Amino acid sequence: xxxxxxxxxxxxxxxxxxxxxxxxxxxxxxxxxxxxxxxxxxxxxxxxxxxxxxxxxxxxxxxxxxxxxxxxxxxxxxxxxxxxxxxxxxxxxxxxxxxxxxxxxxxxxxxxxxxxxxxxxxxxxxxxxxxxxxxxxxxxxxxxxxxxxxxxxxxxxxxxxxxxxxxxxxxxxxxxxxxxxxxxxxxxxxxxxxxxxxxxxxxxxxxxxxxxxxxxxxxxxx
Amino acid sequence: xxxxxxxxxxxxxxxxxxxxxxxxxxxxxxxxxxxxxxxxxxxxxxxxxxxxxxxxxxxxxxxxxxxxxxxxxxxxxxxxxxxxxxxxxxxxxxxxxxxxxxxxxxxxxxxxxxxxxxxxxxxxxxxxxxxxxxxxxxxxxxxxxxxxxxxxxxxxxxxxxxxxxxxxxxxxxxxxxxxxxxxxxxxxxxxxxxxxxxxxxxxxxxxxxxxxxxxxxxxxxxxxxxxxxxxxxxxxxxxxxxx
Numbered sequence: 001x002x003x004x005x006x007x008x009x010x011x012x013x014x015x016x017x018x019x020x021x022x023x024x025x026x027x028x029x030x031x032x033x034x035x036x037x038x039x040x041x042x043x044x045x046x047x048x049x050x051x052x053x054x055x056x057x058x059x060x061x062x063x064x065x066x067x068x069x070x071x072x073x074x075x076x077x078x079x080x081x082x083x084x085x086x087x088x089x090x091x092x093x094x095x096x097x098x099x100x101x102x103x104x105x106x107x108x109x110x111x112x113x114x115x116x117x118x119x120x121x122x123x124x125x126x127x128x129x130x131x132x133x134x135x136x137x138x139x140x141x142x143x144x145x146x147x148x149x150x151x152x153x154x155x156x157x158x159x160x161x162x163x164x165x166x167x168x169x170x171x172x173x174x175x176x177x178x179x180x181x182x183x184x185x186x187x188x189x190x191x192x193x194x195x196x197x198x199x200x201x202x203x204x205x206x207x208x209x210x211x212x213x214x215x216x217x218x219x220x221x222x
Numbered sequence: 223x224x225x226x227x228x229x230x231x232x233x234x235x236x237x238x239x240x241x242x243x244x245x246x247x248x249x250x251x252x253x254x255x256x257x258x259x260x261x262x263x264x265x266x267x268x269x270x271x272x273x274x275x276x277x278x279x280x281x282x283x284x285x286x287x288x289x290x291x292x293x294x295x296x297x298x299x300x301x302x303x304x305x306x307x308x309x310x311x312x313x314x315x316x317x318x319x320x321x322x323x324x325x326x327x328x329x330x331x332x333x334x335x336x337x338x339x340x341x342x343x344x345x346x347x348x349x350x351x352x353x354x355x356x357x358x359x360x361x362x363x364x365x366x367x368x369x370x371x372x373x374x375x376x377x378x379x380x381x382x383x384x385x386x387x388x389x390x391x392x393x394x395x396x397x398x399x400x401x402x403x404x405x406x407x408x409x410x411x412x413x414x415x416x417x418x419x420x421x422x423x424x425x426x427x428x429x430x431x432x433x434x435x436x437x438x439x440x441x442x443x444x445x446x447x448x449x450x451x452x453x454x455x456x457x458x459x460x461x462x463x464x465x
Binding site for chain 2: 095160187
């Protein structure tokens, strides 16, 4: 057991309705600054794993340790723990549509920084920087709901990045992106890694691990 | 690619509690109830009673429970229901009784003032609570023991117009789908609510607005898909199963 590990899942068992077991005696360790690429067939449990990592589902048994804290229902019931945990781990949902609930792209990205109590100036800097990263500055006043699929995904991602999380968890981030945007995202992730950020990605993309220099975790359908 | 300076650094953020988080939680709980509103395959056995018989029996029992004032009949039905339920696994008994008991308690609370101020006797109150409990339990038993496609089949045999079955089917599916969507949006709102949200109502309102737009979009998409499959606006009751 490595003491430096930022994320540790130990002997995780998870089933839906107590019947369909998705994870069985599952262990996972992620070091701070590591890039983990999770692969596997549909239904292998990638999204379930991500829900557990993000404290949205809880295992039937086993332990989840994040940054030295045991993450369970009880821990996250404390409002401050819940908020701190979700600031530290940013989650890009597979269905990015559910992440867009503000009237303007600008407000969507500013939602997190405003919550964190940053000044208007700091919030504005973060929003503009994030939009600039992916070249979506022209969308600032548009309604997220009416954007194209790829644009929505980028807005959802920038909204997560604006929280400046330690760990970025992304479920199928490349699905539905055109080649240019995909390349831009890969370039960003490469650069992002260099600053000690931890990245966990579920993807079907081939050879992403070679391009990002990450470790591959293959999940097998039960 | 140039990463902004603030993104390179570790965030020094101290979380604060937000007493108004209950708003998101409450609406999320409601959407979860909607998302669970699907009819279940549940306990339907291979040699179970035909769905039409169960449907007629359910309706007849509910009418009987509603109109009767005979305590003996009510107690008899109550005993039969409990006897039948006792053959089920504990988990399923709980899922049936949870809703019925909740409604019974709610009915009891609503009627208590009438009993306290002498407008209704205690016996009447107990009878009404029992009636509410029995109606809900019988309906829940029907739901748990009959698949949805068998229910629509039974409705057809009872000569309910096909278009009504279709509307009922689509409405239920949409309530569940939109309930799931709203629950997911609110989950996303919740995980990004990392501090004190001064505009919590805006966030919840935004989530509901997005769900409404999603509903309208799905509605349009379904109509287009139906047109592509040859739907002209007329619903043929004899063209096959409605599912």
